[in-house]
Amino acid sequence: MNLLSTAALALAMSTDAFAAAIGKGTALQKPRWSEALRTGLIFGVIEAITPLIGWALGLAAASYVKQWDHWIAFVLLGVLGVRMVMAGFKPDEEEEAEKPNRHSFWVLAITGFATSIDAMAVGVGLAFLDVSILPVALTIGCATFAMVTLGVMVGRVLGNVAGKRAEMLGGLLLIGIGSAILFEHLSGAG
Template identity: 30%
Template sequence: MSSVFIGELLALSMMAFALGMDAFSVGLGMGMVRLRKREIFHIGFVIGLFHVIMPLAGMAAGQLLSGFLGMLAVYIGGSLLFILGAQMIFAAFKQSEEPFISPAGAGLLIFAVGVSLDSFSVGLGLGMYGSKPLLAVALFGAFSTVLTWAGLLIGSKVQSWLGSYSEALGGTILIGFGLKLLLPL
């Protein structure tokens, strides 16, 4: 292997880890809703898949609209996570056995899109710099899948310790992450 390839692999791996930490944070919040192991596997897989699809879409968009679409994607993602977090907090105090948002079906798609919109922006940048797209998206998908699973599993442990307050904590994490995207410092 050439040193150029190793350097690019290392840079893309660090970028994939950074994007995957977003998925970890959201997974931590989502894990505080009672989930089965099969659901955890499915959620991680879908979020990982979106971390492949979104950068590919960003690369395809290329230079044409990179600045505008990049910021728009970040704001949409932040808004979605903020709204989902607020709904989780509302559901925690509603004293209902059924979660307000289910991380399945349409709810899972909303979560996956919300957490992977920042990878669309990264894809725009990678498309402009001529990076190896297949290597990049494979790393993005793998890192985000594994980190989502880790967040979900840790969140489920916290859920068992905190009981009914765990969903409110999960919602707070999602709101915090949404605000981080909406109000970059």
């Protein structure tokens, strides 16, 4: 795999995490760069590990991962998205009081895992090729770190401009990502 292919793969693997990060940024009360970097690090590490797991599973788990990855991502992203949409319906006085300054590690880890299941499947696919998985996984992780960090800060801007509607939009975006993953796999495009 050449450098251009690796970069394109890394960018493709990080786009859904970027969209999820925008939602996470809108759900926070004015996130700072430190929170954006923390979120990017959590997502980036998970996104770098999942292709390694997929690589290690290789042929033995390829059919299992391929059969269920889209359902797992759909359910996890859907549940998180519905929570965000429901939070957007709360009255304004409740919204600012309940908006956290940072997300819990577990909320970020679950979202990061949900958006990285496709990277695990890519790792399985790369096991069949003569590809050095470590540089590819590291590139995917670094691209995701950068995209998610930027996404949280974009979410901050959207949150300031659109208020609680931005959180609802972020939730709908997560639901949309999960639905697109499911549709892609069920329609045979994935």
